[in-house]
Amino acid sequence: MLAVGLAAVGVLIATGLTLQAFQENLMFYVEIADVAEGNAPKDRNFRVGGLVVAGSVQRQPGELEVEFTLTDYENQLPVYYSGILPDLFREGQGIIAHGRLDGSGRFVADEVLAKHDENYMPPEVAESLAKHAEAQDAALEAEARQQ
Numbered sequence: 001m002l003a004v005g006l007a008a009v010g011v012l013i014a015t016g017l018t019l020q021a022f023q024e025n026l027m028f029y030v031e032i033a034d035v036a037e038g039n040a041p042k043d044r045n046f047r048v049g050g051l052v053v054a055g056s057v058q059r060q061p062g063e064l065e066v067e068f069t070l071t072d073y074e075n076q077l078p079v080y081y082s083g084i085l086p087d088l089f090r091e092g093q094g095i096i097a098h099g100r101l102d103g104s105g106r107f108v109a110d111e112v113l114a115k116h117d118e119n120y121m122p123p124e125v126a127e128s129l130a131k132h133a134e135a136q137d138a139a140l141e142a143e144a145r146q147q
Contacts, residue, residue, distance in 0.1 A: 027098060029124045033132065036075040040101055048077065048107060049096040049125035057091055070095070070107075073132040079107045086114040094125045 029047045030040050040046060050070035059066040065082045068091075079097055089095060089112060099109035 029096075031128045032070060032072040032075045032077045033128075035077055035101070035107070042101065045098060045100045045110065047096055047098050047124075048079075049094065049128065050077070051094055051125075051129065052089070052091050054091045070097070072128050075132075077107055078105075079109055081109040081112050083112075085112055088114040094129070096125060 027045055027047055028041065029049070032048060032050050034040060035048060040048075048070065050072045053069040053071050053076065056069035057066060058068070064084065065080070066085060067078065067080050070077045070079055079099075080102075081097070081099075093114060096113045097107060097109040098111040098113075099107055102108050
């Protein structure tokens with residue numbers, strides 16, 4: 001009985017440690033609209049995705065630091081990244097960034113992922129953009145009806 005009890009306690013401890021490690025490394029996807037509303041995690045990293053706004057990419061020649069803006073067609077999020085951007089990164093393209101918000105509301109990315117070919121967009125980004133594009137189209141139709 002003692003051996004079975006010790007084995008059960010060992011399994012419970014191992015399970016608890018595994019779940020804790022999994023929880024610490026779990027990274028959630030958060031839409032730009034949720035970040036704008038203040039519904040983003042403040043104490044942990046998360047993923048955010050959208051289109052890089054045309055004309056928003058700013059960098060100093062010879063430096064690795066770059067700032068750009070992501071949009072979901074309704075909201076915008078300024079992003080700071082220090083590192084080498086993927087070869088396929090460019091304005092008007094869908095990307096996903098991993099990182100966290102700083103105190104000023106700017107997203108500080110640890111990693112930037114760009115789509116791997118011209119026909120692919122990450123599913124989370126595509127869903128978010130489609131949802132906000134539909135809302136924007138509905139608002140434009142309502143405005144046109146009022147005039």
